[in-house]
Amino acid sequence: MTDAIIFGHSTDSKIVAVYQASETTVKIVRRIDGKTTTQERKFYPFLFLKDAALLKGFDKKFWEVKLAGSNYYQYLFIFRRWSDIRAALRKIADNLSAGHGDTTRDLSETEEVYVRLDPVFQFLMQTGMTLFKEMEFTELERMQLDIETFARSGFSNASRKEDRVILISLSDSSGWEYVIDGREKSEAEMLSELVNIIKERDPDVIEGHNIYNFDLPYLMRRSEMNGVKFRIGRDDLEPRVFTSRLSYAEREIEYSNVEIPGRQIIDTWLLVQSYDSTRRELESYGLKNAAKFFGFASKDRTYIDGSKISETWLKNPDLLVKYALDDVRETRLLSEYLSQTSFYLSQVLPFNYGQIPRTGSAVKIESLFVREYLRKKHSIPRPRAGRQTSGGYTDVFVRGVVGPIVHADVESLYPSIMITYKISPEGDALGVFQRTLKHLTKLRLDTKKQMRGEEDPAMKFKLDAMQSSLKILINSFYGYLGYSRGIFNDYSAADMVTETGQKILRQMIAQISSDGGRVLEVDTDGLYFVPPPECADEEAENKFVAGISHSLPQGINLSLDGRFRRMLSYKKKNYALLGYDGKVRIRGSALISRSMEKFGREFIHTAIEYMLHENVQGLHDLYVEYVRKIGRREIPLAKMVRTESIKESIDEYLSSVRANRRNRTASFEAAISAGINLRPGDRVSYYISGNDPTPRSFMSARLFDEDSPNQLEYNSNYYLRKLNEYAQRFLEFFSPEDFRKVFSSDEDMLFKISLDGVKMKSEDVSTAESKIEEEEDE
DNA sequence: AGCTGTGGCAGGGAGG
DNA sequence: CCTCCCTGCCAC
Numbered sequence: 024m025t026d027a028i029i030f031g032h033s034t035d036s037k038i039v040a041v042y043q044a045s046e047t048t049v050k051i052v053r054r055i056d057g058k059t060t061t062q063e064r065k066f067y068p069f070l071f072l073k074d075a076a077l078l079k080g081f082d083k084k085f086w087e088v089k090l091a092g093s094n095y096y097q098y099l100f101i102f103r104r105w106s107d108i109r110a111a112l113r114k115i116a117d118n119l120s121a122g123h124g125d126t127t128r129d130l131s132e133t134e135e136v137y138v139r140l141d142p143v144f145q146f147l148m149q150t151g152m153t154l155f156k157e158m159e160f161t162e163l164e165r166m167q168l169d170i171e172t173f174a175r176s177g178f179s180n181a182s183r184k185e186d187r188v189i190l191i192s193l194s195d196s197s198g199w200e201y202v203i204d205g206r207e208k209s210e211a212e213m214l215s216e217l218v219n220i221i222k223e224r225d226p227d228v229i230e231g232h233n234i235y236n237f238d239l240p241y242l243m244r245r246s247e248m249n250g251v252k253f254r255i256g257r258d259d260l261e262p263r264v265f266t267s268r269l270s271y272a273e274r275e276i277e278y279s280n281v282e283i284p285g286r287q288i289i290d291t292w293l294l295v296q297s298y299d300s301t302r303r304e305l306e307s308y309g310l311k312n313a314a315k316f317f318g319f320a321s322k323d324r325t326y327i328d329g330s331k332i333s334e335t336w337l338k339n340p341d342l343l344v345k346y347a348l349d350d351v352r353e354t355r356l357l358s359e360y361l362s363q364t365s366f367y368l369s370q371v372l373p374f375n376y377g378q379i380p381r382t383g384s385a386v387k388i389e390s391l392f393v394r395e396y397l398r399k400k401h402s403i404p405r406p407r408a409g410r411q412t413s414g415g416y417t418d419v420f421v422r423g424v425v426g427p428i429v430h431a432d433v434e435s436l437y438p439s440i441m442i443t444y445k446i447s448p449e450g451d452a453l454g455v456f457q458r459t460l461k462h463l464t465k466l467r468l469d470t471k472k473q474m475r476g477e478e479d480p481a482m483k484f485k486l487d488a489m490q491s492s493l494k495i496l497i498n499s500f501y502g503y504l505g506y507s508r509g510i511f512n513d514y515s516a517a518d519m520v521t522e523t524g525q526k527i528l529r530q531m532i533a534q535i536s537s538d539g540g541r542v543l544e545v546d547t548d549g550l551y552f553v554p555p556p557e558c559a560d561e562e563a564e565n566k567f568v569a570g571i572s573h574s575l576p577q578g579i580n581l582s583l584d585g586r587f588r589r590m591l592s593y594k595k596k597n598y599a600l601l602g603y604d605g606k607v608r609i610r611g612s613a614l615i616s617r618s619m620e621k622f623g624r625e626f627i628h629t630a631i632e633y634m635l636h637e638n639v640q641g642l643h644d645l646y647v648e649y650v651r652k653i654g655r656r657e658i659p660l661a662k663m664v665r666t667e668s669i670k671e672s673i674d675e676y677l678s679s680v681r682a683n684r685r686n687r688t689a690s691f692e693a694a695i696s697a698g699i700n701l702r703p704g705d706r707v708s709y710y711i712s713g714n715d716p717t718p719r720s721f722m723s724a725r726l727f728d729e730d731s732p733n734q735l736e737y738n739s740n741y742y743l744r745k746l747n748e749y750a751q752r753f754l755e756f757f758s759p760e761d762f763r764k765v766f767s768s769d770e771d772m773l774f775k776i777s778l779d780g781v782k783m784k785s786e787d788v789s790t791a792e793s794k795i796e797e798e799e800d801e
Numbered sequence: 802a803g804c805t806g807t808g809g810c811a812g813g814g815a816g817g
Numbered sequence: 818c819c820t821c822c823c824t825g826c827c828a829c
Contacts, residue, residue, distance in 0.1 A: 267802050273826070280802080303827070385805040414807030415829060436829095502805030509805080517806075547808085547829045596809055596828045612827040613810045667825070685823060686814045720813070748812090 211249040214242070221255045226286065228376065230358045232310040232350070233292040239281045240264055256283045268703070269293065269381060271300035275670050276704030280381070287377035291354050294361035294380055303617065307706075314353035317360060324349045330730060363488035364495065371496075384499035385506045391496075392455045392511055407450070411505035411517045415547030416525040417595045422755055423785020424634055425543065425553055426589035428600065431568045432549025433527065434580050437501040438464060440523045443578035448504060448513035456511065460500050467493040524548065527579055534574050538567070543592050551590055551598070561586060589635050592785075593752070601635040614752065620710075621662040622649070622742070623749050634756060639781045643765045646750060650768045653742050663737045664727045665689075666708045673701050689724035697726035716740035756783050 221229075231238050239262060246253035254261050260283075267280035276296065281288060295313045299305045305316055314320040325346040327335050335343045365379040372379065372390055379387075433439065438460060440446065447456040467490050474486035503509050504517035524547065531550060532542050539555030558564045565583050572581035591599040597611030607628070609615050615627050626649055633641040652658050667690045671679070679685040693709035694701050701707065708727040711720055718741060725736065750766045757765060761781045 265802075268804080269802095270804060275804090301829095381803085383804060386803080388805090411806065417808060417828085432829095499805060505806050506804090508803095521807075549829080594810070610828070611810080612825080616811090616826055618826065670824085683815095688813075688824075690825095 210245060211251055214246050214249055214251040214253070217242070218251070218253060218255055222259075228287045228289055229283065230289040230291065230354060230362075232313075232354045232357065233290065234288060235278045235281055235290045235293070239283075239288075240279050256286060267381075270383070271296050274300070274668055274704060277672075277702045278704070289358055289362050289365075289377060289380070291357040291361060294365075295357065297380060298361055306617070310350060310353055310357075313357060317357065319353050319356040319360075321349070321352075324353075363485070364492035367489045367492040368495070371492075384495060385503045385509055388459070388496055388499045388503055389509060389511065391459055392451070406508055406510050406512050407514070408507075409514045410507075411514045411521075413518045413521045413525070415521060416528050417546045419544045419592060419595050419788055421541070421543045421592050421785055422594075422788045424589055424591050424637065424756065424783050425541075425785050426587065426601070427553065428543070428551055428587040428590045429540075429554050429558075429564050429568065429583060430549060430551050430585040430587070431531075431571070431581050432584045433575075434582055435464075435497065436524055436527070436548035436579070437520050438497050439579055440520050440527075441500060443576065444519070444523060446516050446519055446523075448511045448516050450511050450513065456500070460497065463493050463497050467497060527575060530575065531571060531581065534571050538570065540567070543590060544595070544598055546596060549584065551592070591631055591635055591756075593755075599631045599635065601632075607632050607635060618665055618667045620665055620742070620745070622653070622658050623745060625662070626746065627749055627752070630750075630753065634753065634783060637783055639765060639778050639783070643778055646746075646766050647768050649746050650743065653739050653746060656737065656739055660710060660727070660737055661729070663710045663742055664708045665710070666706050668704065668706045669701055670703050672703060687721040689720040692721040693724040693726040697728075699726065710736070711738045711741045712736050713738045714740055716744045755786075757781070758784065 243253050243262060243264065252261065256262060262281050262283045264279050264281050267278060269276045269278065274296075276293075278290075278293070291310075291313070292308060295305065295308050299308070306312060311320070311326070325342060327343065327346045332343065335346075362380070366376060368379045368387065369376040372387055442457070442461060442464065445457065447454065451457075470486055470490040470493065474483055474490060477483045477486055501517065501520050503511070504513050504520065506512050528545055528548070528550070532545060535542055535550070535552050539557075541553040542550055543553065544551045554564050554567055558567050561583075564586060568581055568583045572579075575581060585600075586603065587600045588603050589601040591601075593599070593611065594613055597613040599607060599609045599614065601607055609628065609631060614631070615624055617624075619627075626645070629645055630642055633639075633645065669676075669690055673691065673695060676685075676691045680687055689709055689711075690707040691701075694707050708729075709724045710727055711718060711723045712725050713723045715723070715738070718738065723738065723741075747766070753766075754762055756762075764778060764781055
């Protein structure tokens with residue numbers, strides 16, 4: 024009879040289930056194509072919330088699960104007292120070392136991996152079950168507590184309470200300053216004291232801004248140098264560090280992942296980037312900027328320049344302490360605000376709190392599916408090879424400035440389609456996909472309803488965090504279908520969702536047009552249009568949209584999402600809106616992007632604002648002003664800087680260039696000649712030097728040094744050309760003669776240019792799509 | 802070590 | 818000059 028585990032096979036065989044022993048090396052025996060390999064891996068005890076239901080499923084003496092290509096080794100045990108866990112793990116470890124540990128099966132003929140876990144689970148169940156009587160979950164639906172309990176549970180970890188918060192800050196500028204509760208000590212003493220504080224206060228959660236990349240690795244390094252054991256984990260264990268990658272939208276970030284046994288780490292630097300991956304509003308992800316952005320920076324907050332920290336510590340330590348504590352307070356507010364969704368998700372998903380922000384959305388929902396399959400002891404399919412072939416429908420019908428504007432969109436288009444048309448992956452034999460999707464959707468709607476009726480602002484905030492964490496899950500279902508590594512992927516199902524979406528959008532376009540509206544721009548699930556003249560107010564517009572919605576299939580709801588005075592329609596996915604409140608919002612990378620020089624962004628923003636107001640004179644004056652200021656180098660260098668984020672390290676870049684796989688680029692070359700190191704996800708700021716208006720930018724790029732900007736260094740000829748390139752975006756909004764008048768500098772002319780009669784124009788755009796339709800009509 | 806999707810635009814470098 | 822290809826950024 025075996026005591027535990029093991030499995031394995033195929034060249035990329037993955038570990039499917041592992042139990043973890045305290046300070047114990049676990050032997051993993053794999054047999055691959057007849058050859059046995061033994062690997063020793065050290066595991067630390069990590070605990071996972073919410074797996075009680077899984078444990079509940081292990082009620083037979085012996086069972087076998089068939090898994091494939093999955094890396095779900097996270098399914099584990101739940102205990103409340105550390106001593107119970109230790110006892111359990113010791114017991115397993117004893118069994119292991121007594122030689123009962125390994126069982127392998129040769130799986131070379133199939134791709135499947137088999138797991139046999141019974142006696143271990145038997146033992147763990149006995150311990151775990153008595154501790155968790157109150158969590159008698161039997162159905163997936165009951166994994167979630169009712170909304171009330173769910174929301175009230177809040178942040179239960181002790182470190183959240185004010186009196187238990189440890190404020191620790193440090194600075195790396197000279198490598199020697201430490202501030203701990205405001206007292207000064209030798210570095211070794213400081214480190215030991217830090218370890219003691221953590222041990223004594225025993226926090227569940229440790230938070231920091233960029234704590235993965237800086238604070239923790241740094242403290243570990245200094246401890247090693249000072250001969251201090253950095254035992255800040257439970258059980259006196261030391262943290263473990265390894266390089267890891269995260270991707271937010273198209274950006275990939277490399278960071279040092281740190282695991283502290285028994286504790287959760289929350290890095291607000293990552294949370295801020297995750298927040299921004301959909302909103303794209305932040306200029307930088309630094310603590311100060313982020314705190315200001317979210318409104319967490321207090322008015323009397325202490326600011327100290329990065330380069331002056333050592334000096335301040337020597338001359339005015341109290342000031343530095345104040346500064347450091349302000350840093351910590353801001354971090355805490357950021358975390359309080361941004362980690363709520365992760366916290367709630369940790370109650371739903373089989374991942375722990377610290378893991379949630381580091382996992383992608385597909386992995387999150389897949390874990391729900393797999394959990395249910397394990398519970399039902401049903402086999403799990405393999406990912407299918409292939410590719411999704413279709414996406415959302417996008418089109419633009421009018422270019423120019425028009426108004427008034429109504430924006431209508433379908434609420435949760437893809438989830439609605441999947442529910443309405445019962446679309447689910449073929450591999451999902453148990454129907455978990457539909458069931459989970461429906462359940463989460465209902466839970467979210469209920470939560471939103473409760474939120475609307477809630478008076479207490481704190482409770483309202485919690486409910487909001489909860490519903491948005493559910494939204495994250497719901498919106499991942501469609502993407503998951505087309506995910507190549509998803510074990511329940513189904514490309515034709517994904518195509519069916521998008522194609523149905525396209526059909527519905529076209530139906531809306533046709534309906535709005537035939538009802539007298541003028542459709543300007545559409546994208547995937549929503550459209551901008553000029554309502555028919557008889558829609559004079561918001562009420563009428565709402566009614567009009569409701570009428571369109573009524574013409575759509577049952578289960579698909581169109582609603583009015585926004586009203587605007589005017590719209591500047593440029594290209595697909597690129598437009599600007601003027602709100603009734605006077606606010607201008609610009610969408611699309613072809614118009615404006617954060618990598619663009621600040622002067623360019625300001626120019627385009629103001630220019631668009633003037634065009635939305637049909638202020639031709641203002642537009643002309645603006646252009647003339649920029650020509651003058653750039654020519655005389657009156658704009659500060661900081662505004663001429665481009666900031667790009669990079670996806671490769673310098674080494675990877677150089678070898679790609681050498682292999683002719685990619686071209687040289689300004690950002691990398693600027694960093695290389697300045698001698699700085701880069702890691703994926705870093706942002707590089709540079710400007711163009713010299714006089715040539717059309718330089719090879721990778722040769723003229725210089726890294727921007729914030730502390731000593733060299734004002735006269737920038738290439739004003741180049742930036743004048745850039746200005747004209749930006750102005751070129753507006754070519755289509757005027758007749759050619761008018762455009763020349765508006766975007767020329769008075770200084771070139773004998774007389775001041777007359778802008779009388781210059782008008783903005785709008786025109787119908789004939790896109791490929793509409794051409795096809797025209798041909799069909801003939 | 803871990804990774805949701807497609808559609809769309811701009812700009813730069815290289816080569817014809 | 819033009820075209821191709823790649824990267825980066827963005828909308829949904």
